[in-house]
Amino acid sequence: MKETISIVNQKGGTGKTTTSVNLASAMVSEGMRVLVIDFDPQGNLSYCFGVDPDGDTIANVLKGDISLKDAIVVSESVHIVPANISLADLEISLVAEIGREFYLKKALDTVEGYDYIIIDCPPSLSLLAINALVASDAVVVPMQMEVMSLQGLNQIQSTIQKINSSYNKSIYIKGILPVMVDHRRNLDGEVEGFIKENYNIPLFESRIRTNVRASEAPSFGKSVISYAPKSNSAMDYINFASELIKL
């Protein structure tokens, strides 16, 4: 019953990391066993969970230094494989390798016992993101309801199509998650309407509202579920976890 989900959006700052952290934490509080892979050389997810950036990382795993199991650290009962800048060099060295798109998939195939594996992706559709997609069953696209955010949707769709026809016959977009939503702005409703009319991609029911607690939590090395459990952002992510688990 394991499902591997990539959190993807090549547009920057669309709440990918915030969603990876809080979705994982919310799922665990619903009794799920969850593994999160920090797959961004920026290492933001690792920072959000208060993980030491200088230990073993996913780059060491993909290089073959250690097994994935041995790279796992635990925070808030979430299992995490950290990342740091060494992942950027790893990506460059991978470019020349045969089967370069399958390195993450092969590593994830060595572990079992998880209900969900979540992969936090960088703001690009380069080789790292391709590895994440090839290794995944489904994709969640966190999106700001902004004009500039619409720009990237076509590219995400065509990337998934290419992966479907070459490497991973069954990956699909589970849905778009509107994040940093502000219901007072007309723009949010307009962008949402535009997506429903022009794209054949499901929109989740859940909405993640803008809430300062979500951006404060990382400085305490905690998810917002743990840092501010009664806040809007904690409630929103718990709703989203329930919606996702029921699908």
Place this chain on the structure above:
Amino acid sequence: MKETISIVNQKGGTGKTTTSVNLASAMVSEGMRVLVIDFDPQGNLSYCFGVDPDGDTIANVLKGDISLKDAIVVSESVHIVPANISLADLEISLVAEIGREFYLKKALDTVEGYDYIIIDCPPSLSLLAINALVASDAVVVPMQMEVMSLQGLNQIQSTIQKINSSYNKSIYIKGILPVMVDHRRNLDGEVEGFIKENYNIPLFESRIRTNVRASEAPSFGKSVISYAPKSNSAMDYINFASELIKL
């Protein structure tokens, strides 16, 4: 008197493109001759200026198909070299080339007559960003006053130091520009204070406040200076342009 400025931040969604578009437009309204290079395969800057994404782009220039001069299009009196997804393939093909860090610099050396050249960079510190830095006199770092944004500052500093010691002896960070500022939030003031105490990087006087007009403008293919000249964001960018020109 030409100065080439890279708009850099490997953290996503920190207002790099919004700053590149509106700084360029504001400088032109102050009588400057400005060239902007869209250097992100997402092509957001090109979209913001209403430029056709399927014409000649900076990728064609770097491949040697056409001269930089012939790739220039004009919008709001700003000279623009567009970009689209072909820049991503160009980056990959550049990895193996000798002198791969100097391709943009060589292209920019073929034009003259500009007071400022502005380069809009992608959310990464990969080969494209390195080309931009090697070609630049100075760097502006637009930053949200958020905990997660602080994460990247060390990396930017060490990247600039490495470039100084290898390729471009004189590039420096002109300053950090706080963007999407919300004075009602305590977090903004705390992050600003943290930067002043812990980093030896200048903070500009100007502040770019959060203002929905800035995010509406792109759907009209205009800068916010042109779309909503009396809005807070237009005023803030005009202030910033004056501050920069006087430095």
